[in-house]
Amino acid sequence: MKSINRIVTVLSLIAVVTLTACGGGGGDVTGTGGGSTLLAASFTPALPNPGQNSVSLQEGSASGNMVTVLVQVTDTEDLTGAAFDVFYNPARFSYVSSSAGNLFESSGVTPLYGVNEAVSGHLVIGVGSGAAVPVNGSETLIRLSFRVDSQGSGPVTLDLADLQGASGQMVAGIGWHGGTLIGN
Amino acid sequence: MPSMKRSRILAIIVIALGTMTGVAQAGTISLQWDSVASADGYRIYYSTTSGQFNSQDYIQVGRTTQATVPNLQDCTTYYLAVKAFNAAGESQTYSDEISGWARPTVATTVHSVRQGSQLELEIQGSNFMPGADIEVDNPNIFIDSVVASPGRCDTLIVGMTVEPLADGVRAAEIGSVQLSVVNPDLVFGERNGALQVTLDSARFNFNRSDQTTLNRVDGKELVWMAGVFGVSESNALYDPDYDLDGDGYIDGADLSYVVSNMGGCWTGTNWTASDSGWSIGACAAELR
16 A cells, blocks of 8 residues: 555646646745735625536635635536636736645545646636535635736636536536636 | 597587667677687687688677677678687687678668658668668557668668557657667667657647637647646546657646747647747737
8 A cells, every 4th residue: 555655646746747847927925926916806706695506616715916716616417627728818816826725635536636727817627536425505716816917807707618417427407606816 | 639629619609680779880790699608709700701710801809799790781681600719719619600780770760750641762772782771669659651762771761650540549759769770680780869759739738629710729638638637548537639748747847838839820830929929910810
């Protein structure tokens, strides 16, 4: 078992490195970023109290011009992964970095996280696990950190989105809900 | 009794051609022979006519049993034989004669070959004998045909398959590949890095049956990979379709190829990005 644990540790590092390397801005989630400190960032969810079979964006934490947005899944069937795109206004905000949510971290299998911003304002995201996990209540898939670069607000939307069930099938009937990034 | 000694020396010389290995050198033939008691050295005679050795055309070596004859003409059959010598003189007759061309060489050209392709390459070099064969040190590259250009000994047309041509087949590992030209007499010339295997980026799209994002690399590819991540070829879970670099291990390198290409769409020829980022115009409107 010792060698297996070591492998898992190494794979975890790879996943984290990949996540960071593809994060676009490469900043620190809890840092203050490189923008003006006069701006205060926040996020308003479109669905503050998500119901069953939903994926929604929620505010995690905010500090200065940085805000962390949680991608939350609420009460649905056992999952092995999620794939979706996030769109935001790159003229006003910047994607900085991402970090693991808690949903797949307890699966016992190293989960994979990937975020690629091939085009500014358009994040292509995948989260996957080799083992299915149940979703009871609201669980976080992944955390996304944004920086406010100029005052104002802008929508954050989800598209091309799918949750993948225990046997790899697409989970039907999921509602996807974004929100609004705000810089004051 | 010098003549008796010379006869005894002659009797036990046995030479062999082409058994040496090493860096290929243009216009050389390497050979080795059995040692002879009481010999002070050996003379290797060479000629382009069988059995007709000129007393001036030889190289001389000391108490060694191997030598390389340099400065030979390309694509020419040479005949070689050895005599031993010592203070008493040179053996009266030659050893058994051997023949061959100079060692083949492979030009320094680097040929880029993509995974998942069948192609013909023109391999340049020298001293390619009729019937020469090609070997590569990548088990997932197959040599389909080797044809010499008519009347030429410096060019081979080589047909090859660089796997995978189909799903479920392990890919040729990316990177440098050594290529060897092996003449029918088994003398060979080799070149490290003569082939450079590149990724088949079309393979980044695992979910080809997914009608929603059929021509797009996205997070679904990563989700699919998670089910086989971390396994090696010896593992029953190993799926060669996810081993993008063909190294026998589905690992962080394969993951990074997928992640860094997420968001890309099929242009009809490739998934690669432009210098300024993804060519989003390659994506159908509903995928942008």
